Amino acid sequence: MAVTKxxxxxxxxxxxxxxxTGRGNFTDHVRLPGTLVMAIKxxxxxxxxxxxxxxxxxxxxxxxxxxxxxxDLADKLAPVPCAWLIPDSDLxxxxxxxxxxxxxxxxxxxxxxxxxxxxxxxxxxVDAIDVEYEPLPAVVDQEKALEPGxxxxxxxxxxxxxxxxxxxxxxxxxxxxxxxxxxxxxxxNHRLIPTAMEPRGAxxxxxxxxxxxxxxxxxxNPHVHRLLLSAVTGLPETQIRVIATDVGGGFGSxxxxxxxEMIAAAISKELGRPIKWIETRQENxxxxxxxxxxxxxxDIAAKRDGTITAVRVRAYANMGAYLSTAAPGVPTWLFxxxxxxxxxxxxxxxxVYGVLTNxxxxxxxxxxxxxxxxxxxxxxxxxxxxxxxxDPTEIRRKNFIPKDKFPYTTPTGLQYDSGDYEATLDxxxxxxxxxxxxxxxxxxxxxxxxxxxxFSTYVEVCxxxxxxxxxxxxxxxxxxxxxxxxxHPTGKVTVFTGSNPHGQGEETTFxxxxxxxxxxxxxxxxxxHGDTEMVPFGMGTYGSRSTAVGGAALVHxxxxxxxxxxxxxxxxxEVSPEDLAFExxxxxxxxxxxxxxxxxxxxxQAYLAWKLPRDIEPGLEATHFFDPVNNTFPFGCHICxxxxxxxxxxxxxxxxxxxxxxxxVINPMxxxxxxxxxxxxxxxxxxxxxAAYDQNGQLLTASLxxxxxxxxxxxxxxxxxxxxxxxxxxxxxxxxxxxxxxxxSTPAVVNAVIDALAPFGIEHIDMPLTPERIWRAVxxxxx
Amino acid sequence: xxxxxxxxxxxxxxxxxxxxxxxxAIANCLPGVENLNQVAPDQYEMAMTVAIGPxxxxxxxxxQLSDINPPESYRxxxxxxxxxxxxxxxxxxVLRAIDDGTTEILYEGDVELGGPFAGVAQRMLGGVAKRMIxxxxxxxxxxMGAGA
Numbered sequence: 001m002a003v004t005k006x007x008x009x010x011x012x013x014x015x016x017x018x019x020x021t022g023r024g025n026f027t028d029h030v031r032l033p034g035t036l037v038m039a040i041k042x043x044x045x046x047x048x049x050x051x052x053x054x055x056x057x058x059x060x061x062x063x064x065x066x067x068x069x070x071x072d073l074a075d076k077l078a079p080v081p082c083a084w085l086i087p088d089s090d091l092x093x094x095x096x097x098x099x100x101x102x103x104x105x106x107x108x109x110x111x112x113x114x115x116x117x118x119x120x121x122x123x124x125x126v127d128a129i130d131v132e133y134e135p136l137p138a139v140v141d142q143e144k145a146l147e148p149g150x151x152x153x154x155x156x157x158x159x160x161x162x163x164x165x166x167x168x169x170x171x172x173x174x175x176x177x178x179x180x181x182x183x184x185x186x187x188x189n190h191r192l193i194p195t196a197m198e199p200r201g202a203x204x205x206x207x208x209x210x211x212x213x214x215x216x217x218x219x220x221n222p223h224v225h226r227l228l229l230s231a232v233t234g235l236p237e238t239q240i241r242v243i244a245t246d247v248g249g250g251f252g253s254x255x256x257x258x259x260x261e262m263i264a265a266a267i268s269k270e271l272g273r274p275i276k277w278i279e280t281r282q283e284n285x286x287x288x289x290x291x292x293x294x295x296x297x298x299d300i301a302a303k304r305d306g307t308i309t310a311v312r313v314r315a316y317a318n319m320g321a322y323l324s325t326a327a328p329g330v331p332t333w334l335f336x337x338x339x340x341x342x343x344x345x346x347x348x349x350x351x352v353y354g355v356l357t358n359x360x361x362x363x364x365x366x367x368x369x370x371x372x373x374x375x376x377x378x379x380x381x382x383x384x385x386x387x388x389x390x391d392p393t394e395i396r397r398k399n400f401i402p403k404d405k406f407p408y409t410t411p412t413g414l415q416y417d418s419g420d421y422e423a424t425l426d427x428x429x430x431x432x433x434x435x436x437x438x439x440x441x442x443x444x445x446x447x448x449x450x451x452x453x454x455f456s457t458y459v460e461v462c463x464x465x466x467x468x469x470x471x472x473x474x475x476x477x478x479x480x481x482x483x484x485x486x487x488h489p490t491g492k493v494t495v496f497t498g499s500n501p502h503g504q505g506e507e508t509t510f511x512x513x514x515x516x517x518x519x520x521x522x523x524x525x526x527x528x529h530g531d532t533e534m535v536p537f538g539m540g541t542y543g544s545r546s547t548a549v550g551g552a553a554l555v556h557x558x559x560x561x562x563x564x565x566x567x568x569x570x571x572x573x574e575v576s577p578e579d580l581a582f583e584x585x586x587x588x589x590x591x592x593x594x595x596x597x598x599x600x601x602x603x604x605q606a607y608l609a610w611k612l613p614r615d616i617e618p619g620l621e622a623t624h625f626f627d628p629v630n631n632t633f634p635f636g637c638h639i640c641x642x643x644x645x646x647x648x649x650x651x652x653x654x655x656x657x658x659x660x661x662x663x664x665v666i667n668p669m670x671x672x673x674x675x676x677x678x679x680x681x682x683x684x685x686x687x688x689x690x691a692a693y694d695q696n697g698q699l700l701t702a703s704l705x706x707x708x709x710x711x712x713x714x715x716x717x718x719x720x721x722x723x724x725x726x727x728x729x730x731x732x733x734x735x736x737x738x739x740x741x742x743x744x745s746t747p748a749v750v751n752a753v754i755d756a757l758a759p760f761g762i763e764h765i766d767m768p769l770t771p772e773r774i775w776r777a778v779x780x781x782x783x
Numbered sequence: 784x785x786x787x788x789x790x791x792x793x794x795x796x797x798x799x800x801x802x803x804x805x806x807x808a809i810a811n812c813l814p815g816v817e818n819l820n821q822v823a824p825d826q827y828e829m830a831m832t833v834a835i836g837p838x839x840x841x842x843x844x845x846x847q848l849s850d851i852n853p854p855e856s857y858r859x860x861x862x863x864x865x866x867x868x869x870x871x872x873x874x875x876x877v878l879r880a881i882d883d884g885t886t887e888i889l890y891e892g893d894v895e896l897g898g899p900f901a902g903v904a905q906r907m908l909g910g911v912a913k914r915m916i917x918x919x920x921x922x923x924x925x926x927m928g929a930g931a
Binding site for chain 2: 694
């Protein structure tokens with residue numbers, strides 16, 4: 001690791017002045033002359049046969065250019081692709097038409113598309129399309145969808161079962177039979193809606209003169225979108241340019257290939273004019289993916305001393321009406337592989353049933369699979385602790401993988417890179433003054449006040465990689481990342497990263513890395529991302545992989561550049577490269593520091609090429625494709641302290657402490673920010689957010705009035721601290737910090753509320769822990 | 784969503800029943816009705832503007848009366864489609880004579896909303912539906928000249 005001043009410094013985010021003063025370059029900001037506006041007619045029915053579509057009124061409206069039904073587009077677009085084909089699971093991928101043909105399968109399914117001169121006309125024309133439906137019975141609950149006699153979404157998917165995935169390690173029956181304590185519970189990890197600040201959208205501009213399609217869109221992975229757009233439109237990749245400069249949040253929801261972007265591309269190609277489509281907020285709620293929606297049956301086997309000997313899970317994952325791009329991998333691999341958590345549990349059995357229902361498709365949402373595993377385990381360990389009369393910290397210590405066991409191979413074959421789980425627990429206990437807190441809790445209970453302390457000692461897998469593992473898991477892509485470092489003749493540097501940020505601050509952290517590596521001023525480093533015409537093929541940003549994988553690619557590329565610069569400098573200074581030292585941006589002869597050249601001087605010489613040795617090419621740039629040997633495994637301890645009013649069911653947050661270990665930290669301010677945001681999302685799942693469907697498949701929470709995104713006033717102040725256990729997996733020793741907050745916080749909050757309610761004999765309440773649910777639980781117990 | 788309630792009118796049961804099943808009275812008294820045309824015996828086409836919270840729109844659809852059992856009871860089914868989605872309702876109305884000049888109307892039914900309407904309006908539906916029904920009955924009562 002380069003020991004210089006910017007690594008570890010709380011440099012202010014250089015992208016913020018642009019973003020917070022309205023000068024960002026989001027998709028809807030791009031204006032092209034001659035643009036037509038597209039709007040989508042969506043099904044109000046969760047399940048219905050399309051009897052007839054009458055578009056005549058819409059077509060006759062002034063300003064309407066074209067109207068398309070599913071039938072009209074069927075031969076112009078391949079189905080929306082699914083790109084995580086999990087093996088050995090009898091996976092069935094039913095066709096997902098961009099615009100429905102014959103049948104709609106969820107509220108929000110596209111049935112027709114209007115192209116018009118402006119947005120007002122387009123929307124009016126959408127309303128003027130008359131669709132006659134024959135409503136069919138709908139099913140929204142994944143367990144009910146599997147029952148005999150349930151409405152069937154597809155002829156080719158019997159019982160709505162898209163897959164049955166298994167991961168079995170060790171002899172569960174033997175462990176279960178030998179167990180001194182056995183616990184079986186049903187837990188629900190409910191449905192959430194990502195709600196990125198910027199809804200999805202696209203501006204597709206096909207140039208009939210060149211045959212090229214340029215598409216601006218909201219993307220976490222522009223190259224993957226280019227590849228998939230090529231597959232669905234039939235245009236070669238060389239003729240497609242995807243641009244996603246600024247992306248206003250994604251949380252996973254901007255990974256998939258969606259119908260809207262595909263339709264815009266196909267229609268632009270057809271009409272030879274730019275087509276803009278921007279989701280409304282209400283459309284975003286039904287037409288952009290949802291997350292979680294996992295029903296889990298858990299069996300835990302343990303000894304009386306608290307040692308957990310086996311965990312078995314049977315889970316039902318609600319996939320929605322179609323399989324979204326990465327959807328099959330989320331509730332399976334990203335869930336099942338983490339079921340042992342931070343604990344030395346020798347036996348793990350997992351069966352996951354992926355079920356199709358008449359709801360919006362689900363896919364990766366911040367944490368993706370890992371929150372479901374962490375919540376399950378952290379909840380069950382608390383239930384077990386209470387059963388055994390143990391303190392929740394004691395039972396965790398009892399089961400922690402000890403720090404001298406790393407690298408640690410889990411029963412299901414992951415290799416945890418590095419860790420010291422007790423250290424984060426100890427630090428968090430110190431920060432909350434645990435002993436005093438427990439005394440206060442006991443005293444307050446005497447006075448009829450109920451405070452609770454909740455723990456989550458999580459470990460997560462992030463920096464998703466390597467490609468070989470991706471292949472074995474059926475992921476239809478690699479998990480490496482690319483970077484090009486181009487040094488200009490003046491010594492200024494442009495970096496092209498394949499990891500396209502959607503708000504995480506890469507323009508700052510990546511520039512910090514480059515400034516350190518090359519010894520150039522931070523201001524001299526420009527970070528370019530999100531344009532497939534400029535950036536080498538990249539896999540994108542998700543799974544907290546941008547820094548651990550994309551940042552590592554960047555450091556490797558910098559080192560290639562520096563090595564070449566050193567050879568040039570050595571030649572010009574007439575010494576051998578190993579005789580040179582490099583400090584503060586200057587090469588100099590060891591022992592004769594006066595004889596040297598700055599990095600900028602070397603860059604100029606590289607471009608002048610007047611005096612280069614014959615075996616060195618002119619110019620100064622390098623590209624690196626980094627495929628790490630392993631994932632990284634951040635961990636930590638979150639403690640939440642709440643007070644619950646049993647009379648009203650209201651939860652007040654008294655304290656929230658997060659001690660995370662994400663390895664080395666490039667920019668602590670940015671990591672703090674990501675941890676804060678992550679906790680807000682995870683805490684919101686615990687007590688506020690809930691995507692509710694009625695039994696007919698109508699989404700009841702399809703607006704910001706009804707879906708409870710937390711406001712600042714609904715959150716406590718967070719105390720954030722860290723321990724540092726570097727990973728050996730990448731040259732910077734960084735792990736990944738984007739999802740720790742979301743993964744850790746949900747169980748910490750629920751455990752705190754349940755701890756507060758212990759005097760009422762309440763052992764569990766399914767999320768979200770709204771005042772009503774808490775009040776009902778207290779009333780039932782008190783009756 | 785289930786809706787039920789009762790309303791008492793100071794008028795004789797026979798008179799209340801015939802007024803409640805009179806298309807003209809329905810058209811005049813149901814809030815937001817723009818037109819109502821009979822298309823078959825006991826079946827009507829209707830256009831109606833409804834506002835629930837921030838969502839407002841015109842629905843066109845059908846009203847069907849069935850199981851008409853004068854002067855005691857009938858069933859009513861409504862379905863409509865419009866820009867904000869669709870609505871379907873289905874319910875029964877029972878009239879009970881409290882005395883010669885007083886009738887109690889008992890109603891219960893199930894209302895289903897679909898599309899964007901459901902996504903923002905459902906949680907307000909109960910209150911709005913109740914208000915609309917009361918407006919309807921009180922209008923009928925006024926028209927019968929039986930009110931205060």
